[in-house]
Amino acid sequence: xxxxxxxxxxxxxxxxxxxxxxxHPSFNVQPHRECIFLIGTAWDIPVGxxxxxxxxxxxxxxxxxxAGEGGTVAHVLPEDELxxxxxxxxxxxxxxxLFETSLRMDSMQARTKMxxxxxxxxxxxxxxx
Numbered sequence: 001x002x003x004x005x006x007x008x009x010x011x012x013x014x015x016x017x018x019x020x021x022x023x024h025p026s027f028n029v030q031p032h033r034e035c036i037f038l039i040g041t042a043w044d045i046p047v048g049x050x051x052x053x054x055x056x057x058x059x060x061x062x063x064x065x066x067a068g069e070g071g072t073v074a075h076v077l078p079e080d081e082l083x084x085x086x087x088x089x090x091x092x093x094x095x096x097x098l099f100e101t102s103l104r105m106d107s108m109q110a111r112t113k114m115x116x117x118x119x120x121x122x123x124x125x126x127x128x129x
Contacts, residue, residue, distance in 0.1 A: 003043050029061075
């Protein structure tokens with residue numbers, strides 16, 4: 001895995017969070033934010049680049065708040081760019097990349113967060129189907 005593929009992983013995790021917010025505006029995407037940050041740290045991605053990806057989640061939350069109850073949300077990314085029903089191989093690639101990233105981490109807590117995100121992807125994208 002390279003820094004470029006780690007940046008892609010960060011974006012994929014952000015898109016997972018954005019997709020959740022599109023359907024469940026009150027969903028807690030803090031685990032996604034933490035995972036994106038930890039990926040950046042593990043792969044020495046510049047903080048500004050990592051923050052740009054995290055800001056997508058922040059901007060989506062701001063758009064949801066601005067729209068209010070029953071309002072129209074100006075989403076950060078169009079629905080067709082989000083992994084609403086990712087295929088199994090896409091999900092497996094993300095899971096594999098999370099595990100590879102965890103090998104670069106010294107902290108058991110950070111590794112656990114990668115594992116939790118991998119398990120969440122497995123469940124949320126119906127990997128068993």
